[in-house]
Amino acid sequence: MDKAEQRSLNKRSKILDSAIGLFLTHTVKKVTMDDIARQAHVSKVTIYKYFGDKESFYASIGETIFDRFYSRIENHHHEKETLTQRMINCTHVLIDFITSQNLSLCLALSQLNEQVKKEHEMFNAKIRKILISQIKEGKTLKLVRSDLSDDVIYHYIDMGLNYFQCNLEYRHKITTDLTFSKAFMTFIWSNIFMDYSDFQVNGSYE
Structure with a gap:
């Protein structure tokens, strides 16, 4: 990649990061393309040059966010750590x-853009694949309960994440009360793992 191509990629990333930062702070509906252009120190014409139109821009933002978080999860999945630590x-x-x-x-972008909705579905499918893989590995290592199907265990974990997303009181308590967090996470993981001592030490949402 030559210097011109690298500069172009850097500018594209700066525009995306500027938009994501503004959207996270002010919500999608309150942020204009002019706001994004000012934040990124470019013109609106430059934004459209890189992304075509608002629909494509939204799709690129969604794709960027999903790719970044999936890359982090995939990296942890392939770490040379215990299965317990990788799941944590x-x-x-x-x-x-x-x-x-x-x-x-x-989720807000998916209401405005069909491609973001599809990206979200693909992201969820890839996360499911990784979690199922870890569940199967746990059963092979005789760490995870074999009397429960992979699907049941996956949905149990997914249910906990969805509750964390939807219940603000619970989310606040689990992220601020260390004693509650460790006790609750031990309780959750004890329903999956036959030996969950690692979770008693490392299982909080710190």
């Missing part, structure tokens, strides 16, 4: 996806 790390990325408001932003 992957779960923490999904928690960060929620607490950082990036998930809410993607």
Whole structure:
């Protein structure tokens, strides 16, 4: 890649980061293309030059967010750590996806853009594949309960993440009360793992 191509990629990333930052702070409906242009120190013409139109711009924002969080999860999934620690790390990325408001932003964008909605569906499918893979590995290692199907365990984890997304009181308590967080996470993981001592130490949402 030559210097001109690198500068172009850098400018494109700066525009996307500027838009994401503004959307997270002020919501999608309150931010204009003029706001984004000022934040990125470019003209609106430059934004449309890189992204074509608003629809394509929204799609690129959604794709960028999903790619960034999936890359983090995939990296943790392939770490040379215990299965327990890898599951904790992957779960923490999904928690960060929620607490950082990036998930809410993607949900808002999906209401305006069909491509973002499809990207979200693909993201969920890839996350499911990783979690199912970890569940299967846990069963092979005789760490995860074999009397429960992979699908049941996956939906149990997914249910917890959805509750964390929807219930603000619970989200606040689990992220600010360390004693409650560790006790509650131990309770959750004890329903999946036969030996959950690692979660008693590392299982909080710190």
